Amino acid sequence: MTAPLLETRALCKTFGKVQAVRSVDLALPRGRTFGLVGESGSGKSTVARLVLRLIEATSGDIRFGDEDLRRLGGEALRRRRRRMQMIFQDPYGSLNGRMTVGETLVEPQLVHDIGTGGRARRDRARSLLREVGLPDSAMDRFPHEFSGGQRQRIAIARALATDPELIVADEPVSALDVSVQAQILNLLGDMQREHQTTMLFISHDLRVVRYVCDEIAVMYLGEIVERGPRDRVYDRPAHPYTQALLTSAPGSPRKDGKRAKLAGEIPSADAIPTGCAFRSRCPHAFDRCKIEAPRMQDVGGGQTAACHLLDR
Amino acid sequence: MKMTDPETTMPAATASQEVMRAEGLSVALPIDGRMVPVVTDVSFGVSRGEAVALVGESGCGKSMTASAIIGLPPRGAQVTGRLIVNGREVLGLSPRQRRKLCGNEIGFIFQEPMTALHPTLRIGRQMTDTICHNLGLSRRAATERAVEILDTVGIPRPRAILQGYVHQLSGGMRQRVMIALALSCEPSLVIADEPTTALDVTIQAQVLDLMERMRKEFDLGMLFITHDLEVVRDFCDRAVVMYSGDVVERGSAAGVTRAPAHPYTRGLIEAVPGETTDRLVPIPGSVPQIGAWPEGCRFAPRCARADAKCRTHPPLDAENPTAVRCWHPLEEIA
Numbered sequence: 001m002t003a004p005l006l007e008t009r010a011l012c013k014t015f016g017k018v019q020a021v022r023s024v025d026l027a028l029p030r031g032r033t034f035g036l037v038g039e040s041g042s043g044k045s046t047v048a049r050l051v052l053r054l055i056e057a058t059s060g061d062i063r064f065g066d067e068d069l070r071r072l073g074g075e076a077l078r079r080r081r082r083r084m085q086m087i088f089q090d091p092y093g094s095l096n097g098r099m100t101v102g103e104t105l106v107e108p109q110l111v112h113d114i115g116t117g118g119r120a121r122r123d124r125a126r127s128l129l130r131e132v133g134l135p136d137s138a139m140d141r142f143p144h145e146f147s148g149g150q151r152q153r154i155a156i157a158r159a160l161a162t163d164p165e166l167i168v169a170d171e172p173v174s175a176l177d178v179s180v181q182a183q184i185l186n187l188l189g190d191m192q193r194e195h196q197t198t199m200l201f202i203s204h205d206l207r208v209v210r211y212v213c214d215e216i217a218v219m220y221l222g223e224i225v226e227r228g229p230r231d232r233v234y235d236r237p238a239h240p241y242t243q244a245l246l247t248s249a250p251g252s253p254r255k256d257g258k259r260a261k262l263a264g265e266i267p268s269a270d271a272i273p274t275g276c277a278f279r280s281r282c283p284h285a286f287d288r289c290k291i292e293a294p295r296m297q298d299v300g301g302g303q304t305a306a307c308h309l310l311d312r
Numbered sequence: 313m314k315m316t317d318p319e320t321t322m323p324a325a326t327a328s329q330e331v332m333r334a335e336g337l338s339v340a341l342p343i344d345g346r347m348v349p350v351v352t353d354v355s356f357g358v359s360r361g362e363a364v365a366l367v368g369e370s371g372c373g374k375s376m377t378a379s380a381i382i383g384l385p386p387r388g389a390q391v392t393g394r395l396i397v398n399g400r401e402v403l404g405l406s407p408r409q410r411r412k413l414c415g416n417e418i419g420f421i422f423q424e425p426m427t428a429l430h431p432t433l434r435i436g437r438q439m440t441d442t443i444c445h446n447l448g449l450s451r452r453a454a455t456e457r458a459v460e461i462l463d464t465v466g467i468p469r470p471r472a473i474l475q476g477y478v479h480q481l482s483g484g485m486r487q488r489v490m491i492a493l494a495l496s497c498e499p500s501l502v503i504a505d506e507p508t509t510a511l512d513v514t515i516q517a518q519v520l521d522l523m524e525r526m527r528k529e530f531d532l533g534m535l536f537i538t539h540d541l542e543v544v545r546d547f548c549d550r551a552v553v554m555y556s557g558d559v560v561e562r563g564s565a566a567g568v569t570r571a572p573a574h575p576y577t578r579g580l581i582e583a584v585p586g587e588t589t590d591r592l593v594p595i596p597g598s599v600p601q602i603g604a605w606p607e608g609c610r611f612a613p614r615c616a617r618a619d620a621k622c623r624t625h626p627p628l629d630a631e632n633p634t635a636v637r638c639w640h641p642l643e644e645i646a
Contacts, residue, residue, distance in 0.1 A: 039512035040483070147598045177369035178539065182583035182594035189591075204512065211585035211592070234587075248517040250546035259517035259546070265482050266512070281514075 003066075005030045005198045006051060006166060011060035013046055017270040020046045022222040023060070025296075028166070033192055033199040035213030035230075037206060037245070041266050042219040044202045048168045051200065052084055053077065064166070082112040085159035089171035091151035095143040101154055102139035105129070108161045128157040131194075132187060149180035156187060160195070167192075168200045173208060185211060206245060210234055218242045221269060221277040224296070228303030238305035241278050276308065284309055331501045331533040332381065332418075333357040335394035339373070339380050341602075342388040348603040351376050352557045353393070355630055356550075358501060358533040363524075365544040365565060366537045368554035369580075371599050374537050377554070378503050381535070382418050383410035398500060416446050419494030423506040425486035429478045429493075436474030439493055446497040457496060464529075465492045465522055484515035488522065495526060501533045502526075508543070520547055541581055545569040550633070553577050556600055556610040563634040573636040573643050576611045609639070 004027040013021040021043045028034045036044045049055045051062055053069060062069040064080065072080055088094040095104060105125035106118070115121045126136050132153040143151055152172060159167055172188065173181040189212065192199050203209050209216060210230060217227040218241065226239040237243045244261040247253065255261070262281045267273060273280045279289040286308070294306040339351040351373040358364045366374045380391045383402070395403045397417055402410060422428035430438055436458060443454035455474070462470035465488045478486055487507060494502055504523065508516040524547065527534050536548055544551050544565050551568040553561040553576070561574040572578045579595040597614045600606060608625050612618040617640040629635040 039514065149598055177599065178580055178583045179369060179595035180598060182585075182592040183596075185585070186592055186594060206513070207585045210587070211589055244514060248513045250516075250520065250540065250542040258521050260514070260521050261517065262514045263518075265484050265515060 002030055004028050005065060006200070007061075007063040008047075008051060009061040009063075011047070011050060011062065012058045013043075013050055013055070014058050019222055019269055019272060021050065021057075022272075024219075024222075024224055026051075026217065026224075028198050028200060029215070030165075030198050031196040032214040033201050033212055035209040035216040036200065036202045036219060037204070037209050037216060038219035039204060039245075039266060041221070041269055043222040043269075044219050045170055046222075047219075048086070048170050048200065048202050052081075052086060052168055054086075079112075082114075082162045083164050084166045084168070085162060085164040087152075087155050087159050087167060087169040087172045089174050091148065091155045091175075092143065094155055095151060095158075097143055100140050100142055101125075101129070101134075101146075104143075104154065104158055105139075105161050108158060112162050114162060124161070125157075128160055129154075131160070131191070132157045133183075147180070148176050149183060152176065152184050153187065156184075156191065160191065163195070164197065166198045166200065168202070170202045171204070172201075174203065174205065181208075188212065206249060218245065221266065221272055223277060223306070225278065225307070226303070226305040227296075228299075229301065232301045232303040236303070238299045238303060238310065239278075239307050240282050240284055240309070242305075244283075276306075329359040329361070330357045330396075331360055331398055332535070333394075333396045334377070334381065335396070337377065337380060337391070337393040337395060339376050339385060340390045340392075341386060343603055347390055349605075350557055350602055351380065353628075354552075354554070354559050355628075356552045356559070356562060358535050360500065360533050361527065361531045362550065363527060363534040363536050363548040365548040365551040366535060366554065367539065367541065367544055367551055367568075367580075369539055369599055371556070371602060372554040373557040374554050375505055378505055378535065378537055382420055382503060383407070412446075416497055417499055417501060419497065419499035419502040421487075421490050421494045421502060421504040421507045423509055425483075425490040426478060428490060429486070431478060433477075434474065435476055435478060435489060439474065439496060442493060443496050458492075461492045461496050462489070465489075465495070465526070467492070483511055484518060487511060487515075487519050491519075491522065491526065495530065498530075499532070501535065503535045503537070505537045506539070507536075509538070509540070523547075541569050541584065553580075556605050557602075558610055558637060559628055560611065560638070561636045562628070567634065571643055573641040574611075574638050575615050575617050575640075575642060578642055579614075609637075 006028040008024055008026045011021055011024040024047055036047060038044045050057050102122060102125050105128055106121045109115050109121045115124055129138055134153055173184050176184060201212050213230055216230055216233045217224045220241050226242045237246055248261050264281050267280055275291050276289040276294050279285040288308050294308045296304045296306045297310055298304055335355050337354045340347040340349045354377055366377060368374045379385050385391055391403060394401060439458040440451055440454040443449055443457050444451060458474060459470045462473060467473055467488050508519050511519060538544060548565040551565045552559055555576050561568060561577050568577060572581060582593040583595060585592060595614055606613055608623040612622040621639045626637045626639050628637040
């Protein structure tokens with residue numbers, strides 16, 4: 001196996017008393033799609049921003065290729081950023097409403113000094129548009145003239161404009177209607193295969209993550225509780241939280257005629273339970289879970305999980 | 313395979329229990345100086361104890377239909393047709409009469425409780441105001457009623473919650489307060505507009521359980537507005553599918569979600585990722601803008617089965633509770 005494109009070690013981020021990300025280890029294999037799943041407050045979006053250095057980590061390492069990303073500054077970071085792009089949930093908020101689509105696609109080329117001359121850059125912009133399924137005539141129009149799905153296509157074209165190695169997509173289809181969502185998921189898949197891009201795909205939607213991702217990590221209260229190849233995690237979830245997530249979706253089998261598999265709610269990130277953070281909602285919690293935080297352990301097939309039950 | 317549809321065998325028994333019926337309900341909005349239709353000729357009923365889903369994507373008119381039913385359409389909207397609530401025609405009533413009716417007989421649950429509940433009024437004040445106004449109780453009796461109903465929806469320490477504000481609660485707790493408020497005046501119909509869409513999946517399951525328990529306990533009729541066909545299949549008895557202001561399909565929730573008759577409904581089902589990683593089959597194109605609906609069948613430009621016949625607007629069998637608005641349905645309707 002080749003070295004991962006992006007790797008984090010013991011990555012932490014605190015906002016005042018809030019521990020948003022707690023010692024996250026990630027390794028994104030090149031050319032694959034890595035899914036980060038979790039409910040609100042799990043820290044998944046914070047991880048996305050940390051690895052792009054849109055916000056600074058409190059501690060821990062981020063390696064991008066063979067570079068220590070946290071040590072890069074100024075010009076070196078700016079050059080590195082060409083290789084990392086982001087797609088956001090809300091394509092309305094993330095596109096500049098006063099720039100035409102053409103300008104939106106030419107600007108990143110200018111910033112990163114790609115192509116020679118306006119004509120070449122505009123040609124490239126048009127070919128990016130065609131790649132995401134939009135006509136050349138979109139060049140001179142503004143984002144508000146497009147539907148949500150078309151705007152997300154524009155955001156994808158903009159992300160591709162610098163020919164990035166890594167794309168971080170944070171809930172890229174959550175704001176879209178299902179019929180359009182499927183179009184964008186297919187497009188992201190095609191793009192990833194075509195360009196051999198590495199993708200960090202962040203979502204709360206387990207159906208979408210299953211469709212898109214090769215590997216998955218499940219987050220709860222700032223920590224990764226389980227990680228592994230897609231089919232392993234979906235078919236044989238080892239952590240009680242993953243098990244509950246997968247069976248809470250509407251239509252899943254019910255226990256005692258109820259849908260809910262977990263009682264209570266996610267604790268606040270400034271009052272994380274001692275020991276295992278999940279124990280306050282875990283149906284299997286026992287004494288040890290109060291005292292000792294479980295470590296990640298191998299459960300076979302490249303799958304790891306952090307749960308004391310695995311020792312039993 | 314088509315599921316047997318219980319209501320086709322005994323429509324008369326349910327009709328007498330109907331808490332709400334829309335007949336040819338249409339809504340038009342003033343846009344750029346002209347009236348533009350946003351909901352056209354919508355007919356369906358909700359009976360006591362049953363959950364009816366109003367399904368569709370954004371812009372299909374499902375929320376507009378709901379706001380017409382509760383008598384709170386946008387300013388300048390023109391609502392026509394018939395709307396019967398507990399046996400009384402309500403479209404002709406004055407806003408004052410409608411308001412009185414709305415609070416007492418129809419409860420409403422919004423998607424985002426933060427926008428529906430007052431941010432700077434204590435929860436207790438909001439609840440007792442509503443209860444005093446609608447049930448004519450004293451402040452003290454209304455407080456007791458609020459405590460009772462908060463307890464029923466599973467809120468711990470309800471008296472403390474009444475002293476607090478909405479922003480102090482989690483998303484799941486806010487939605488429970490919203491449900492309590494909707495139930496506080498003993499309605500016979502509850503309309504819920506995407507009540508679980510903004511919630512995390514483990515909390516969504518809790519709220520759906522709660523709503524199902526309330527429906528059974530109070531024998532409520534529920535109109536459940538959603539875009540999620542899994543929720544329809546799991547939670548509802550019947551389904552009404554809307555597209556561009558039209559009802560395109562109507563039937564049992566099991567029938568509509570397992571063996572859809574309208575190409576649009578099937579498209580919606582196929583567009584959702586399942587357990588395989590087979591390439592998704594999206595519906596091509598996008599939903600037409602309000603005011604720019606195509607002539608004839610409004611789905612035809614996106615439909616693989618469309619032909620010359622689809623230039624004429626297909627009818628929907630008004631008599632049959634299981635019906636499809638399509639010239640080329642996917643299955644013969646039993």
